Amino acid sequence: MKKSIIILFLSSLFLTNVSCKDDKKDADDMMDDTEMMEADDNMDMDNDDMMATKKITVDLISKSNSTVTGNAVFTVENGKVTMVAALSGLKPGTHAIHLHETADCSAADATSSGGHWNPTGTQHGKWGDAKGYHKGDIGNFEANANGNASTRFETDEWCIGCGDPSKDITGKAVVVHEGTDDFTSQPAGNAGARVSCGGVIQ
8 A cells, every 4th residue: 555655656746747847848948939039030120221221312503603403312222322313504525423522512613522532542543443543433424415414323332321431421522523534633533623512411
């Protein structure tokens, strides 16, 4: 009789231990699932931040007694900045467009915008030239017989608000020139008067 009672007691103790272990395992599994869900949510939020699209429009106003006006739209997407500029009032032919170092177009000739944006301290040149180029050296575009033009530029060497001084175009200016950038003359390509200016990206 005593032996039966002992066996029943031991069996009950064993089942209790097994049940507790199973309960603990279930609780641990639930915690693991919750942590995985939270990690997935955080990853989704990070991906959303990386994939976020930002768009800023800059109005270009006439300078140097010109009639050149328009706008430049900057779009940030997938780690790249795309600029699309549309202008009117130009003389037919080739014109230069650059980013200048200060978003200040208050001077009548736009000289308040400073020189070309050149955070890496290189010489002026055509974008991508192994000899060097300014981060603001966008290049040239063509105006048609009616004085209208559009130009598009895309790069991963710019950002908006990233805080990297070698890439961040916040606080810069878009400047359109009367003439053509020859990509050779220092320090700015001998592109002539600044006929339109817009303070970029505040």
